[in-house]
Amino acid sequence: MKKIAKLLDNALPLIAITCIAFFLMQAQIVYRSVIIGSDAMFHFNRFYDAAKQLQNFNFSFFQTNYGFQQSGRIINAMYGPFFAYFNGLLLAILGSWSRYQIVTNFMVYLIGGYGMYKLAILVQPKRQIALLVTTIFMNIGWLPRWHLAQNLNSWGAAIAPYAIILGIKMVRQHKIEWFKLGLLMSIIAQIHILSTLILAATLIPFYFYCLKKSQTKQRLILDTLKAVLMTTALSANIWASILYLKFTNTIAAPAPFSLADNALKIGVFKNTRDYIIYSVLIIFIFQLGFVIKQRTQVDKLNFWLTIYGALVLYLSSSLFFWMPIQKLLPFLASNLQFPVRLTIIAYPLLLVGVAMSVHALLQDSNNIKRHLITGALLFVVMESFVPNVTDAFERSEKYHTYEVLSSWSAVVSVSQNRQEIRHSLHGKYPGQLLQLVEKRIPDYLPQIDTKNHAKKANSKLYQEQVIYQYHLFNHKVLPNGKLQLTWNANNSSRIMIPIITYKQSRLTLNGKVLTHYAQTKIGVPLLHQQKGTNTVTLQFIQPKWMTGLLCFSILMWLILFGFLAQKVLNKLKKS
Structure with a gap:
């Protein structure tokens, strides 16, 4: 009974967090809606492609054969590859976008x-205070954006507290937990590269303080190298594919945005992504004022966490000089x-400071x-909770209107049969949605004419040359990751084929391998094309060393899973 009571006591916080998540998602559950936000179609295409590869056991790490209008373009190799396969596996198991969205939102x-x-x-023992700041965290910034708009930065926001935990342990213990650090950075690298860089940069001050105070600097440096080597091995598939493609092709960078327009602003009744609601901002200002005024009495860790969080919050806001910064460093726009x-870092830093201050007070x-x-x-x-729930209800209600989609950003083709779209979101054929709702996405397209081409890939060209042409051809995925297109021609003439080719692409027309051909x-x-039936086959040819690195990375993850499973089993046996 004591063991059961202890288990229940330890499970109570998780139960409370689950209940909070349930309340945040009750709109979707009640309305049976699927929220198609600004990034939904981009990630749905990625994950569907991975799901079909797993279902058909026909893998193509670089070439997209099932998603993105079956264009053969490269996406997942450049953007969270193993995370795409993880989500593809979830989609294949769950069978529909509606079930997939509910499960991943909870996650x-x-x-x-x-x-x-x-x-x-x-940093403080009171569970009630911890749960209150946790509730605030679950309702502000990027964390709710997976639920409301499918922004992948949400996963970075979800993992950020674990990185800060490791940072605080560095400060307190004057050593690093290299295995946990390597594992954490490897996981986030497989999800979102930019979040990886942000979290790595966040840990730098913690690390240097740890290095300064450590009595065993050689061991600390050795543990650091272990963490770096572990991350390098587990993320070999990412850095190798990115470097390989960057050095052999001219790849379009993600679309540039105005930094000043996408900095943090104050919102009256908004508290996700671009906005911070007044009450949360006020409590952060009070926290900053409190630690500065009481700096001689307040916990030093509280002081520095708050100062650090406030500095990062300032950098994320419209108060910072983002306009001149963009002129000086234009690459930041992309x-x-x-x-x-x-804010994925600023919010947990400031909230943990709030928790420490409230506990002390x-x-x-x-x-x-x-x-x-x-x-x-x-x-x-409550001020942070209500706008989030209200937003979820509004987006869920929109699903049942003629609009259906929560966001129409860059959507170029939508079926007029809205009921058919809703059916595709709940039906057992997820690929149907990708043909009913099509979005132009220029990321990672090759740039062939670099002299006259704009810095960002032209999404309008992709719309005209791929999306609008896709339905004129019959697509078939062949073994070994090959993609075949067939069509009938009334005469012999030049034609545009709605696929994307890179320097490693092998293109075969009517049985003949093409070594030279014109490209847009x-x-x-x-x-x-010739008169009558025509067939084009596309295959991405990757070098053996690249295949070797991919296999090595997969093997490292399998060994890691085996090691972690063994640790869990040993722990269960002891208990």
């Missing part, structure tokens, strides 16, 4: 919420894109002050 909220709870508990991404205050402090924190919780600015081939 993001639970991972992020539990991480924030563990972070708060690490690589950082949104300064608000930095409750210890030293009389009953009236305790009630006031608790009431103020509860008010902030985005790599769409212009070929001479």
Whole structure:
């Protein structure tokens, strides 16, 4: 009974976080809606392609044969490859976009919420305070954006608290937990490269403090190398494929954005992504003022975490000089894109500081002050909770209107049969949705004519040359990751084939391998068709060393899973 009671006691925070997640998602559950946000169609195409590869056991790491209009373009190799296969596996198991979205929404909220709870508990023992700041964290910034818009930065936000936990342990223990650090960085690298860079940069101050205070610097440096080597091995598939493609092709960077327009702003009734609601901002200002005023009495860790968080929050905001920065460093427009991404670090840093301060104040205050402090924190919780739930209800209701989609950004083709779209989101054929709703996405297209081509790939060209032409051809995926297109021609002439070719692409027309052929600015081939039936086959030819690195990375992950499974079994046997 004692073991059961202890187990229940340990499970209570997770149960509470699960309940919070359920309330945040009740709109979708009640309305049976699927929220198609700004990034949904991009990621749905990626994950569907991975799901079909797994279902057919016909793999193509580089070439996209099932998603993105079956164009053969490269996406997943450049953008969270193993995470795409993980989501593809989920989609294949769950069978529909509606079930997939519910499950992954819960995953993001639970991972992020539990991480924030563990972070708060690490610095102060009161579970009630930890749960309150966790609730705020689950309702602000990027974490809800997977639920509301399918922004992948949400996964980075969910993992960020775990990185800060490791940072705090560096400061306190004067050593690094190299295995956990290597594992964490490897996981986020497989999800989102930019989040990896942000989290790595976040840990630098913690690391240098640890290095300064450590009595065993040689061991610390050795453990650092272990973490780096572990991450390098587990992410070999990513850095190898990115470097390989960058050095052999001119790849279009992601679309540039105005940094100033995508910095953090104050929202009256908004608190996700671009906005911070007044009550949350006020509590952060009070926290900053408190640690500065009480700097000689407040916990040093609280002081530095708050200062660090406030600095990052300032960098993410419209108060920072983003306009001149963009002129000075224009590459940030395509690589950082949104300064608000930095809030994935600012929010947990500031919230853990709030937790420490509230805990200290409750210890030293009389009953009236305790009630006031608790009431103020509860008010902030409700202020952050209500807009998020309201937004979810509004987007869920929109699903049942003629609009259906929550976001129409860059959508170029939508079926007029809205009921058919809804059916495709709940039906057992997820690929149907990708033909009913098509979006132009220029990321990672090749740039053939670099002299006259704009810095960003032309999404309009992709729309005209691939999306509008796709339905004129019959597509078939062949073994060994090959893609075949067939069509009938009334005469012999030059024709545009709606596929994307790279320097490693092998193109075969009517049985003959083509060594030279004309291409458009985005790599769409212009070929001479013959009268009657024509067949084109596309295959991406990767070198053996690249295949070897992919196999090595997979093997390392399998060994890791085996090691972790063994540890869990040993722990269960001991208990």
